[in-house]
Amino acid sequence: xxxxxxxxxxxxxxxxxxxxxxxxxxxxxxxxxxxxxxxxxxxxxxxxxxxxxxxxxxxxxxxxxxxxxxxxxxxxxxxxxxxxxxxxxxxxxxxxxxxxxxxxxxxxxxxxxxxxxxxxxxxxxxxxxxxxxxxxx
Amino acid sequence: xxxxxxxxxxxxxxxxxxxxxxxxxxxxxxxxxxxxxxxxxxxxxxxxxxxxxxxxxxxxxxxxxxxxxxxxxxxxxxxxxxxxxxxxxxxxxxxxxxxxxxxxxxxxxxxxxxxxxxxxxxxxxxxxxxxxxxxxxxxxxxxxxxxxxxxxxxxxxxxxxxxxxxxxxxxxxxxxxxxxxxxxxxxxxxxxxxxxxxxxxxxxxxxxxxxxxxxxxxxxxxxxxxxxxxxxxxxxxxxxxxxxxxxxxxxxxxxxxxxxxxxxxxxxxxxxxxxxxxxxxxxxxxxxxxxxxxxxxxxxxxxxxxxxxxxxxxxxxxxxxxxxxxxxxxxxxxxxxxxxxxxxxxxxxxxxxxxxxxxxxxxxxxxxxxxxxxxxxxxxxxxxxxxxxxxxxxxxxxxxxxxxxxxxxxxxxxxxxxxxxxxxxxxxxxxxxxxxxxxxxxxxxxxxxxxxxxxxxxxxxxxxxxxxxxxxxxxxxxxxxxxxxxxxxxxxxxxxxxxxxxxxxxxxxxxxxxxxxxxxxxxxxxxxxxxxxxxxxxxxxxxxxxxxxxxxxxxxxxxxxxxxxxx
Numbered sequence: 294x295x296x297x298x299x300x301x302x303x304x305x306x307x308x309x310x311x312x313x314x315x316x317x318x319x320x321x322x323x324x325x326x327x328x329x330x331x332x333x334x335x336x337x338x339x340x341x342x343x344x345x346x347x348x349x350x351x352x353x354x355x356x357x358x359x360x361x362x363x364x365x366x367x368x369x370x371x372x373x374x375x376x377x378x379x380x381x382x383x384x385x386x387x388x389x390x391x392x393x394x395x396x397x398x399x400x401x402x403x404x405x406x407x408x409x410x411x412x413x414x415x416x417x418x419x420x421x422x423x424x425x426x427x428x429x430x
Numbered sequence: 431x432x433x434x435x436x437x438x439x440x441x442x443x444x445x446x447x448x449x450x451x452x453x454x455x456x457x458x459x460x461x462x463x464x465x466x467x468x469x470x471x472x473x474x475x476x477x478x479x480x481x482x483x484x485x486x487x488x489x490x491x492x493x494x495x496x497x498x499x500x501x502x503x504x505x506x507x508x509x510x511x512x513x514x515x516x517x518x519x520x521x522x523x524x525x526x527x528x529x530x531x532x533x534x535x536x537x538x539x540x541x542x543x544x545x546x547x548x549x550x551x552x553x554x555x556x557x558x559x560x561x562x563x564x565x566x567x568x569x570x571x572x573x574x575x576x577x578x579x580x581x582x583x584x585x586x587x588x589x590x591x592x593x594x595x596x597x598x599x600x601x602x603x604x605x606x607x608x609x610x611x612x613x614x615x616x617x618x619x620x621x622x623x624x625x626x627x628x629x630x631x632x633x634x635x636x637x638x639x640x641x642x643x644x645x646x647x648x649x650x651x652x653x654x655x656x657x658x659x660x661x662x663x664x665x666x667x668x669x670x671x672x673x674x675x676x677x678x679x680x681x682x683x684x685x686x687x688x689x690x691x692x693x694x695x696x697x698x699x700x701x702x703x704x705x706x707x708x709x710x711x712x713x714x715x716x717x718x719x720x721x722x723x724x725x726x727x728x729x730x731x732x733x734x735x736x737x738x739x740x741x742x743x744x745x746x747x748x749x750x751x752x753x754x755x756x757x758x759x760x761x762x763x764x765x766x767x768x769x770x771x772x773x774x775x776x777x778x779x780x781x782x783x784x785x786x787x788x789x790x791x792x793x794x795x796x797x798x799x800x801x802x803x804x805x806x807x808x809x810x811x812x813x814x815x816x817x818x819x820x821x822x823x824x825x826x827x828x829x830x831x832x833x834x835x836x837x838x839x840x841x842x843x844x845x846x847x848x849x850x851x852x853x854x855x856x857x858x859x860x861x862x863x864x865x866x867x868x869x870x871x872x873x874x875x876x877x878x879x880x881x882x883x884x885x886x887x888x889x890x891x892x893x894x895x896x897x898x899x900x901x902x903x904x905x906x907x908x909x910x911x912x913x914x915x916x917x918x919x920x921x922x923x924x925x926x927x928x929x930x931x932x933x934x935x936x937x938x939x940x941x942x943x944x945x946x947x948x949x950x951x952x953x954x955x956x957x958x959x960x961x962x963x964x965x966x967x968x969x970x971x972x973x974x975x976x977x978x979x980x981x982x983x984x985x986x987x988x989x990x991x992x993x994x995x996x997x
Contacts, residue, residue, distance in 0.1 A: 310988055311991065331597075332598040332600040333718075334597075334601060336597050336598070336600060337910075337957065337959075339910055339960070340910045340912060340920045341909075341910025341911050341912050341919075341920065341959045341960045342910075342912050342955030342958075342959040342960075343597075343600055343959070343960075344600070344909065344958055344959050344960045345597060345598060345599075345600035345601040346601050346957075347598050347601040349749040370987075370988040371655065371953050371987075371988040372952065372953065372955050372962075372988075373952050373953070373988065375910045375952045377922060377924060378908065378922040378924075379908040379909070379910045379920050379922045380908045380910050380960045381922065382955070382960075383950075385597065385598075387596055387597060387598045389596045389598070394595065394596060394599075396595075396596045397598075405949075405989055410950065410951065410952050412908065412922075412924040412951070412952065413924055414922045414923065414924060415923045415924065415925070415926050416923075417923065
C-alpha cells in the first residue's frame, strides 16, 4: 500500500500571505518512482467548473521507494483562501509520484490572520423592469 | 448523467454516426470504383457518334439531357467499342452543358480513352475526378460528433475518477479550441461554397456577359418545368431556342446564369409567356464558346437569394476570429505579479496578473462591454439564430403558399421565431443605446489594495443632458461558469458600495468621489471559470431610450502588509 505524506513544520495549516512554509514530504511506494513532485497550488470548489493554479513545484529527483525530504516555500500574497456562496478557493500542497500519479495532499489556509475569508451574499440591486424601456415613465 | 440521459445521448450519437458512416460508405464505394480508372490503360480511340439525348419521362422527352457518345478502340489486337463517357452517365438540365461535350468530342474525331486491361470491353473517355475525393471529408464531422456523443455519455471522467487524479493537474486543462475552430470552419466553408455557387459565380458571369454580342434566336419550346420534391414542387423556366453562329445552328435552354429551381410559379409563368414558341428574340453568345449562351444576361431577382449564405460566412468568420483571438487567457490573481514575485523555471505560472499599469497612479478604465461591443454581440447571435431559423420558416411559408400546409413544422417553429424577433428587438435596442452619452472613468490608484481608498472621477461625452439620475457603485461579486449538462454562469454579490448618486446636470456631467475597499474581503481573481470581479457599475436613467448601464472592472489587490489583521 503506497503512502505519500506532507507534514508542515510545527503542524501548522494556517498561514499569512508572504509567510514561509517549511516541512517534510515523505513517501513509501511499492517501487522507486522516476521522480516525486511537491506542488504548492490552489483550486476552486463550488458551482463552477474547477480552476487550479500551481504556484511553485519542487521536484525530488533520484527518489527511493521510501524516503523523506525537507521542503521550503515562500507563500504568495494571494489569492486568499475563501468560502463564498458560489466559489470556494482552497490552497493545498500535493505530493505526486511520477509516473504512477499516486498522490498525497494537505490543504492549508492562506489568508490574512490565517483565517479563511467568508463571503456573504447581498441581494441583486433592484432594477425597474419595463417592457418598453424607452417608453413614458 | 442518469442512464436515461446516457441512452438518449447514445441514440442521438448513433443517428449522427450512422448517417455519417452511411454517407461515407456511399462516397468511398464510388471513389474506390472511380480510382480504378486511374490504373486503366491510355489508348487512342475514334468517336463514332456524339449527340445530346433527352431522357424519356413518362413516354415523353421531358427529362434531363444526356451525353450520348460512342467510340471504338483497339486493345490487344482486338477492336472494341464503348458508350461510356465517365463511370456514371453525364446528365444535366442544362442543354448547353451537354452540347459543349458534343463539340469537344465530335463524331469522326480522334480522342484518348482509358481501357480496363482486365476487361478491355470497359473503357471511359474521362477518368474519375480526384477532387471528388474531398467529398469524403463531408460526413467526417457528423460521424465524429456521433462518436464524441457516445464516448461522452459512457466514458466521460466521473467525479470519482477525477478524485483519483492529482487536483493540481487541473492547472493544465486540455485546450479544446479545435472543437470551436472546426465548428466555425464548417460554417465558413459551407457559407463560402454557397455564396460562390449561388451568387458570386452567377454575378461574375453577368458582368462577363455584358460584352457578349447579341445574336438572333428563335424559341422552339417554352414551359414552366415542375420538379417534384419531398416538400412540394419547385419550378424553373425552361425555354429552348436555336441560334446560328457562322452558318451553323446551335441549340440551348439556358435562360439566365442562376439556373436551378425555386418555389414561385407565377413569376416563371410570366417569363415563359414572353417567349412563346416561334418568338424571334436575341440571345447573348460567348465569343469564345458558341455553346455558352444566355437569354437574360442581367441580374435577376432570384440572384439576391444567393446572398443568404453570407450569414453563414459572417458567423463562421466572426466565430473563428473570436475563438482564435480570445484563447483562454492566463490566470490573473490580484496582487501576485503586481507584488513582483516570479516563479522558477518549470513551474506553472498561476498569476501572470496585471500589466505594468497594475499600480498606476491614475488609470482610465475600460468598460467590460461597450455599446458597440454589445451591438455586435447581439447582432452576431441574431444573425446566427435567424439565419438557421429562416431556412425552416421559408419551408413552412412555402408549404402554406402552395396549398400543402405543414402544421407540425409551423407550430414547432413559432417559439423559435418569437425568440428571433426578440433578438431583432435587441439589435434595435443596442442601436438606440449608441446614441446615449458615454461615461469615462479614471481611478486613482489604478489598482487598489483591500482596505485602500479608491478615488473615482467621471465625465460624460455626448448628450449628457438626457440623464435624469446617475448612480455609481462599486460591486464585488463571485462568478462561476459551469459546463456540461447545464452550462450556465452563477453569480453572487458580496459587496455593494455606493460611490455617488448624482441628480443635478452639473454633477452628472462630471464629478469625483471616493470609496474605501473593505479590508476583510478578497482581491480580484480571474480564473478560466471562476472569478472574483470588482467593478464600478454606472447606471444613468434616461426618460425616452435605453438607460446608460456600463460596467468598468477595477483591480483590487491583496491587502498591503500593514493593513492585514494580525493573528
